[in-house]
Each structure stands twice: as C-alpha cells, then as structure tokens.
Amino acid sequence: MSTPPADLRSRVLDAIAREPAPANTVGARRRLLVVARGIAVASLVWVAVMIHGPEARGRPLGYVMELDGLWLALAVLATWAGVSRGRSMLGRPTSWKFVVATLTPVALLLAWVPIAIAWPRTLHDGSGPRAHIVCVVMTCVFAAGPLVAFARLRRASDPVNPRLSGAALGAAAGAWGAVAHALVCGYTSPVHIVVGHVLPVAVLAAVGVVVGDRVVALGAENVSRGVRC
Secondary structure: OOOOOHHHHHHHHHHHHHOEOOOOHHHHHHHHHHHHHHHHHHHHHHHHHHHHOOOOOOOOHHHHHHHHHHHHHHHHHHHHHHOOOOOEOOOOOHHHHHHHHHHHHHHHHHHHHHHHHHOHHHHOOOOOHHHHHHHHHHHHHHHHHHHHHHHHHOOOOEOOOHHHHHHHHHHHHHHHHHHHHHOOOOOOOHHHHHHHHHHHHHHHHHHHHHHHHHHHEOOOHHHHHOOOO
16 A cells, blocks of 8 residues: 655645544543543552641641642643643644743742742751652652553553653643642651652653553554544
8 A cells, every 4th residue: 555645644634633533421421430430540559648648747837738739730731731732633732842841840849949938948958868758659649540540541642752751741731749748748848849740741742642652642552442532
C-alpha cells in the first residue's frame, strides 16, 4: 500500500483538528468514571498514609491549606489543558501540551515561594537524603492512579505527537501526586520541596513520554481494542 502524500496527510489532520468532537453522553460518563477511579486510588493511598504515615511536624495550618489550595488549582488546570481533548478530536493544541509538560513543575515551585516567605520558619527543617528519596517515591505512588486513568482516557488518540501528549499526562498526574503528598509530608525546606515534591513531577513528565509512545500513539498496540474518547 502506498503512503499518501505529505500534503494530503496534513490536510486530513488539519480537517480532523478543526472538526468538533461529537457529543457523546455515554462516552463522557465513561471518561468521568475512568478519571474518578484514578483519583479514588490515589485517595485510598492517601488515607492509608494519613493513618500510618508521618506526623505533620508542627507545620502551620495556614501554610498547609494555602500550599495545597494553590497546588490543587494548578493540578486542575494542568488536567484541563493537558489531558482533556477540548473541542478537537486530536486533543488540545501542541503548544498547550508543551506548556503543561514543561512548566507544571515550575508553576508548583513558584506557587510555593510566596507561601514559604509568609511562614519563614518553614524554610528550616531536619530533612535529609532519606526524606527526599521517600517523598520522591511517595509522590510517584500518589500519581500512579491518575496517570493510569489519564493514559486510558487518551489511549490511541494522537497520530501527530503522542510523546508530547504523554508528557503532558505525566506532568498533570504528577501535580495530583504532589497535591496529595503535600498534605502528609512534614518537611518544608527549599531543598526538600524541590527534590522531594517538584522533581518527581518532572520525572513523571519524562515517564509520560514512554506512555505516549506505547499507549497514546494512534498506532499503539492497544488500538485494536477501539477508542471512544
């Protein structure tokens, strides 16, 4: 079978991108259920950690509420811009996905700065390498449920740049992991925030590149199952 000319392929993809995604109530409910399951898994892990995990170590309540409130808003924004498909069958524009994949960790860090300045005593704690490693792992654990849900939601849906789409999914999932873990981690020093809470979001964006290749790409192995996104 001969490959269609590049200009024809470009015109077809452009037409698909401009074509509004058809309304599908059943599909919308299914997508909502997939995401809800992913968030529920993260919530169950969070409850288990809250019961058996570390204490808050005397962090100010205002610090915790403001930090998690801002990070929650960023996680919702990253999910809206980098995971949902919007009005196009190809999903959000490439530029949106690039911003989500690259700037989500930066945005989380910048949101933390004024809160840390408002509570300067949080800039000093007893965290060390072990605490950093534990928080990297826990942030990724909290993000695992959302990442699986987002990958299922967007599987076999991107014929143009699935790696970038996957990176956006990973960053959005990482933001949810950061939100969940910030509620239970008692360490607040700048080094710990960067290494233990922000770095994992960037790592998950990199993991998302692999997810994009294997799950989000239109030619992915699971395309034969059919997609109704």
